[in-house]
Structures are given as structure tokens and as C-alpha cells.
Amino acid sequence: MKTNFLLTGGTGMVGSEIMRKLTHEGHKVKNLSTKPSSNPETFLWNPYERIIDKEAFKDIDTIIHLAGASITMRWTKKNKTEILDSRVQGTRFLFESIQSLPKDQRPKQIICASAIGIYPSHPDKIYSENYEYDKSNTDFLADVVNKWEQEIFKFLDQNIRVCCIRIGLVLGKSGGVLSTLKPLFKLGIGSSLGNGNQWMPWIHVSDLARQFIFLSENKSYQGVFLGVGRESVTNRKFTKSLAKKLKRPYFLPPIPGIFLYMILGSKAKLALMSTRCSSSFWQKKGFK
Numbered sequence: 001m002k003t004n005f006l007l008t009g010g011t012g013m014v015g016s017e018i019m020r021k022l023t024h025e026g027h028k029v030k031n032l033s034t035k036p037s038s039n040p041e042t043f044l045w046n047p048y049e050r051i052i053d054k055e056a057f058k059d060i061d062t063i064i065h066l067a068g069a070s071i072t073m074r075w076t077k078k079n080k081t082e083i084l085d086s087r088v089q090g091t092r093f094l095f096e097s098i099q100s101l102p103k104d105q106r107p108k109q110i111i112c113a114s115a116i117g118i119y120p121s122h123p124d125k126i127y128s129e130n131y132e133y134d135k136s137n138t139d140f141l142a143d144v145v146n147k148w149e150q151e152i153f154k155f156l157d158q159n160i161r162v163c164c165i166r167i168g169l170v171l172g173k174s175g176g177v178l179s180t181l182k183p184l185f186k187l188g189i190g191s192s193l194g195n196g197n198q199w200m201p202w203i204h205v206s207d208l209a210r211q212f213i214f215l216s217e218n219k220s221y222q223g224v225f226l227g228v229g230r231e232s233v234t235n236r237k238f239t240k241s242l243a244k245k246l247k248r249p250y251f252l253p254p255i256p257g258i259f260l261y262m263i264l265g266s267k268a269k270l271a272l273m274s275t276r277c278s279s280s281f282w283q284k285k286g287f288k
Contacts (some may be wrong), residue, residue: 112164
């Protein structure tokens with residue numbers, strides 16, 4: 001069955017892959033963008049200035065909401081504000097825009113991006129969809145995800161089905177984790193980070209795109225899902241495998257965490273956090 005989709009963040013690494021797959025399957029796909037475009041299927045919006053072209057919602061069944069500022073920018077006070085506001089204000093404005101539509105013109109479901117950053121770093125705990133956010137947690141990423149998801153699940157008040165995918169570390173040729181690591185490893189200076197024992201819940205961008213599409217098609221599921229691959233791996237195993245695949249040496253000692261914090265500031269947490277995640281939902285559903 002062909003479906004009419006509307007994407008936010010459709011030009012990013014994940015959004016581009018979702019759009020490519022949907023288009024290939026014959027679905028009609030529109031895109032909400034903060035930049036003007038000559039593409040007739042791209043519509044302008046700006047959550048900060050409360051601008052949106054409501055023609056974007058015409059005949060839309062499903063929204064895939066991915067928009068948000070990159071967390072890979074340096075975590076200055078200004079950038080932290082942008083990372084939070086782009087998600088919270090963007091989702092809130094999307095909600096209000098849909099709420100202003102006649103009920104019979106509203107989309108039936110929304111599939112939203114979220115992040116595994118809500119989980120506290122832990123050396124061996126395996127996280128699942130059932131995790132309940134600890135309000136005493138003052139971690140920046142956890143606070144962002146919690147406030148983001150609070151806005152996401154408000155769509156239930158409009159009788160819109162909500163699925164929220166907490167995304168792990170995304171691998172792909174056009175960006176994600178590999179765009180940071182590959183240049184170092186190709187020079188032969190790649191190594192594990194910190195003690196190397198931290199868990200990396202990785203997923204390939206193609207599989208993640210298929211998870212979004214799977215949830216859009218299987219309407220009996222609702223709530224939180226983990227956008228991760230079959231197994232998390234340790235940073236040491238991941239970096240050793242990357243070096244082997246690139247046919248580069250792997251002999252340097254691990255890069256100390258304190259050095260990463262000196263170079264990257266508080267953003268070093270992204271490299272050192274340990275979040276081992278379960279993919280049991282996808283395995284039980286026969287997702288390959």
C-alpha cells in the first residue's frame with residue numbers, strides 16, 4: 001500500500017536514506033526544510049520564527065520527524081542551547097501546526113527520532129525500551145532526550161499514533177561515526193578510546209532507515225523503540241575491526257579519556273559513554 005510521507009530533516013544522512021528507500025518503493029514523499037528550494041516537494045518551515053507552509057500537510061498520512069541540530073558540534077553554552085531548542089521547539093511547533101489543522105486533515109501517525117543518550121553510561125547493563133528516565137539525572141544528553149520525548153508524545157493527545165526511535169551510533173559512507181574515525185585510521189593512527197571497554201550500540205544507516213519504514217507499516221506497535229543493530233560491541237573491538245577492514249596498523253595505546261576531554265571538552269562524553277542496548281524487539285519481529 002502506497003503512503004504519503006512528510007519528512008523533517010530529510011536532507012541529513014538518515015533522512016536522505018529514508019527518502020531514497022521510500023521513493024524507490026513508490027511512496028510520495030514531501031520534505032520540510034529550513035532552506036528555500038525549487039523542488040516542488042520541499043516546503044519551507046522555521047520553528048524559531050514560527051513559519052511553516054501548511055501545504056506540506058496536504059494528504060499526508062505519516063510524518064517522519066528527524067530534525068535537530070547536530071550533537072557533534074562543540075558543546076559550548078550557545079551550542080548546547082541550539083541542540084536542545086532545535087529539538088524541543090521544533091517538535092512543539094510541529095505539534096501546534098498540526099493541531100491547527102481540521103481533524104480530518106491531520107496525519108494518522110508520526111515516527112520520531114530520539115537518542116540512546118537518555119541512558120546513563122554503564123559498564124555492563126543492557127538497556128531496553130522499558131527504561132524509565134531518572135529525573136535526578138543531570139546529564140546534558142539525557143536532559144535533552146527527556147525534554148524532546150515529552151514533546152513527541154504530546155501527539156497522542158491529537159489521537160495520532162506515536163513511535164519514537166532512540167537511535168544509536170549510525171554508520172554510513174556519507175557521515176556519522178565513520179566520518180570522524182576513518183581519516184585517523186587511514187593515517188594509521190587509530191586506536192581505542194579511553195579504556196576501550198565502553199559499549200557502542202551501532203547500526204548501519206540502511207538498517208535504521210528500514211526500521212523507520214517498518215514502524216510506519218506495522219501500525220499495531222506504539223511507543224519507544226531502540227534504533228540499534230543486533231549486537232553492541234566494545235570500543236576496542238570496533239576500532240580493531242575498523243583498522244583491519246581499512247588494512248591499517250593497530251598498535252598505538254588507547255587514547256586516555258582525560259586527553260579527549262582536553263581536546264573535545266564535554267563533548268568527549270560521546271566517545272566515552274557506554275550504553276549496551278538490546279535489539280530483542282527487532283529480533284522477535286524477524287527484522288533482518
